[in-house]
Amino acid sequence: MTQSYRLSAGGRIDRTRTLTFSFDGKLYLGHPGDTLASALLANGVHLVGRSFKYHRPRGILTAGGEEPNALVGVGRDDAHFTPNLRATQVELYDGLTSESQNRAPSLERDYGAINDVFWRFFPAGFYYKTFMWPRKAWTKFFEPRIREMAGLGRSPQTPDAARYAQRFAHCDVLVVGAGPAGLAAALAAAKTGARVILCDEQSEAGGSLLAEPDAQIDGLPAAEWLKTALAQFVAYPQVKLLTRTTAFGYFPHNMIGLAQALTDHEGERNDAQPRGRLWQVRAKRVVIAAGAIERPLVFPDNDRPGIMLAEAARLYLERYGVLPGRRALIFTAHDGAYRTALALQRAGCAIAGIVDLRPNAGGPWVAAAQKAGLAIYPASTIATTDGRLRITGATVKPIAGGSGQRLSCDTLLMSGGFTPSVHLFSQSRGKLVFDATLDAFLPGAPAEACSVAGSAAGVAALAEVMASGAEAGAEAAGGSAFSYQVTNAPEAQGGFIGAVPYHGDPGSVRAFLDYQNDVTAKDIALAMREGMKSVEHVKRFTTNGMATDQGKLSNMNALGIMSPVLGKPVPAIGTTTFRMPYTPVPFGYFAGYARGELFDPERHTAIHGWAEAQGAVFEDVSLWKRARYFPRGSEDMHKAVARECRAVRNGVGIFDASTLGKIEVVGPDAAEFLNRMYINAWTKLQPGKLRYGILLREDGFVIDDGVIGRITDTRFHVTTTTGGAARVLTMMEDYLQTEFPELNVWLTSTTEQYAVIAVQGPMARKVVAPLITGADISAEALPHMSMVECKIAGVPARLFRVSFTGELGFEINVPADYGRAVWEALMASGKPYDITPYGTETMHVLRAEKGYIIVGQETDGTVTPDDVGYAGMIGKAKPDFVGKRALARKAFAEQTNRKQLVGLLTDDPALVLDEGAHIVADPAQPKPMTMLGHITSSYWSETLGRSVALALLRDGRARTGEQLYVPLATGNARVSVVAPVFYDPEGTRLNG
Amino acid sequence: MDNLAETTSLSRLFALSGQAGDRHCRPVTGGARFSLRVPQASLGAAGEALGLDLTGPINRAVSAGQRTALRLGPDEWLLLLAETDAATVAASLSQRLTDGLYSLADISHRQTGIALEGVAVTDILNGGCPLDFDPAAFPVGMATRTIFFKAEIVLWRQDLTRFHMEVWRSFAPYVWSLLANVGCEYAD
């Protein structure tokens, strides 16, 4: 439990408080300000994970979001567990519980490491070759085995206990990254009065300034200047500084996705407060100041725990007061590693030597190292490393050849130079341009209103970084830049891409490029031997860059390896496209508030509360909850529906039809508009009359239906199906606005204006009439398919004499706020007649007995009016309506054998067919059978004491009287084809 | 047009009846609403009938006394009225616009109102509404149809920190829950 690698002073941690945390069940100590990675390193723990494919022991490689190795699961229990977090970004809190991944049973002893022994059998692309044969082995052996091995971390099995917030925001300038360039940009923009959002993924703003002991800005030490800069923002209420906030995605038209961690760092969090917030920021201008990422060097066995990036090591030292080891060997092609060596030496770490790929490295940092007496090996390389769970030494050789020299060390710090973070810029579809002097892709012409500043743009020296930030910020906000005086910050230069020259059999060494996906230099070479020439092909063949880090460390080195082999310069090979998210974002951020009952709106009618109180069982119909049936006592659905059906046929039932779509069509051309939309003729329909309308799509197929009432000459009350309400209104608006703009007619959705109460059955008028004032609703005054405006229970109503049951019926439209009161008045009025509330299931049975179609059940988007027997409704004299021309096409007109609506009766009256079941002529025919059609509706008819079914059947009407078969799981059912009306075919009951 | 909301023996049961207001939101009950559609040619006459200037820009509110018209589209207004005024308004429009070139549809019960007040209101709205509520982009007096999470709403800014929202009745509980859900993240 001792932090033996922690220095007694220095860094930005709070040594006055000690935090306890666990990793793989072991307890360790750390301090506020630590990350999980820095705290583990302070305790001398480098081994934190096993690699994905070979299960090689891996250590902490970086100090940031690019970390490929130190992936951990964090959380006190399953409901608070997040897998695949980068230990370098997990802020330490007291009681933090973490575990390593991809190992069993433990990091030290891992069965999967057998893959490492047989590594020669797992070359790149092995997925595509090894598992091809025999075919059966795929499902029985390979797939289960791969599934077991594949994937990172474990998924929690319980619902996430956290809340997640979301937020839309707008600003003039969004600055991504609060390092020196970003701060300078934000300050310059803020001075103009612009609305600025400045975000940074780290817990505090400052970027590289948080580990900058030497440089002075405007005469202040960097850390002091940072304080004054942040204090300045307070004076600008228009500036929002968001820390712990990752700009993960750049979407079209300057929409940037930000993931802001809110409580992860607070320890055992309060689930009532959101864990994180997803920001969707629309910025007029974006300044990307995302910094640069140090590259590893690709050399044999470069993946042992203890091997780390040089700048990361310096960061652990300066920011967290942690030594990466006691004896460090440096391997570099960049001056920055010399700075690391010097800092470590000052802090008491022995430097085994600096191995530099470059023959004549110079400049201030190299000179300082020479002056400090550090052993420098120019023009040298590392041929191999040793050590099992931790590096113990490395063999240094001159590049030119000759004998090697083993140097012992407990940490090896490498630097291949820096790769500008162009990810967001690339996501924005900005063009990348290769800079041969920097060996880097830099932002070129932008595709969005954005600019790139600081080291993300390839600028290295601190003075230039700040100047480029200030310039970008001023330009974005239309202000003027101001300059900073930066001293004591010499530029570090250098860099290398590709695999370093090493000596030995290239087939027998493994030099890793992509640590997370275990891709080696040899794999890239193999991919090219197998004919992969494009970087995109090499990426997919080797999986290089396809892990969750998206190749932040490996892409440039892969190009460096490909370039000489293909004999093409890097820009001619190109680079892969970066995708969002920049770093992984937990799914909860995207779900946001949309969970549980807030996932979708749940729409209730005005009568819902009454039905709920009666114990109704509801079903989902689009977003609505509709009462399906009203069970009494211990009734199941079958019994309840049978009772409800009997009530409607023999007495009276009451039904909530409020969800029906309603559209008020008003204007002098209302009838003409409906003529053009519906197949029916509307001109001659008198005010006070109703007509059943069918709506087609332009391709001639039925899309909706509903009863339409003419209120006045210029006003129609159109009803649609429940699910079609919005679609039909949109379609009507489309035709009205774009095809028939000359018509003077206007459409208003009135679906929710009215509660609709259907009172159906022979006793219906007796229930309704006593409540009516202002109208005569006798059979003579208000025949079937007519309507009247009147009052019911004192409430204004549009009373429709209409039936979807085949019985005498009314549909009463009342303003929705009165819906429940009118319903209750009807219940009271109907009490002497045992009025029975019924639900959608009974409604379906009753209408099926009458052969009334349900759009979406009898129709499926390929059914014409004639198919369902409604050709007679087509207004013959009309020159045009939507779908008319399509129906007249030769292809339709000459088509015989279309599926037509028929009724089916089973030989066994008790057998209820399965909806969707197919119909065949001969069940003994060889498979695949010729299918003649399918069942669209099938119910037990309580009224008829037998089952009934509707079906779409090829040439169905001509088959009336035929006997066909419906193969079911329980055997073949013989059925007779009949007309699709089972009950009261003459319709006399409607006129009761 | 017998169908206008008017006084009856029964009382209205609103979508948010029984919901207590909180520090940001309060249900607004009662009132009459019309969707009014008027082509360009009839704007002057319709405005005279209503006593409201309908020639102002789209996405703006005009009020006179208890009558308010929110111009939601080039030819579309949402009229917010006292319940007792509904029949009068319908009658004066039909008297003035004798050619019938307009549409008036009663939507008093289609939707319900929510009043939002407080300095955090724009933050709360931005939890689910994608519009920019900076006063330069959404000034006082602006009114528009927009979206709040998955619900269509109409939003009218009555003051810098005061909004009136209209939402279809069956979406109101959903919107109400989300307002409360987002609202608890903000102190005032």
Place this chain on the structure above:
Amino acid sequence: MLLIPCPYCGNRPEIEFAYGGEAHVVRAADPRKEDDAAWTEFLYFRKNPRGDHAERWRHAFGCGRFFNVKRNTYTDHIEASYRIGEMLP
């Protein structure tokens, strides 16, 4: 998420809009005069280009108007938006 210039309301976020497919697909004034091939073309055939595209949008959660937009389907850049009945600028 696109920022779409509604010709009536100005720039508004994409989630307020509904896409309406290719613009300027004209429904003949008298469909009876169209032959089957022409009607089939009208019903089913669309350009679907990679690049400049004239397309319809509706400001569904806004003013409710259909209008046309000239958008590059590759870059998403919107060059123009104009009302129904107006010509592609």
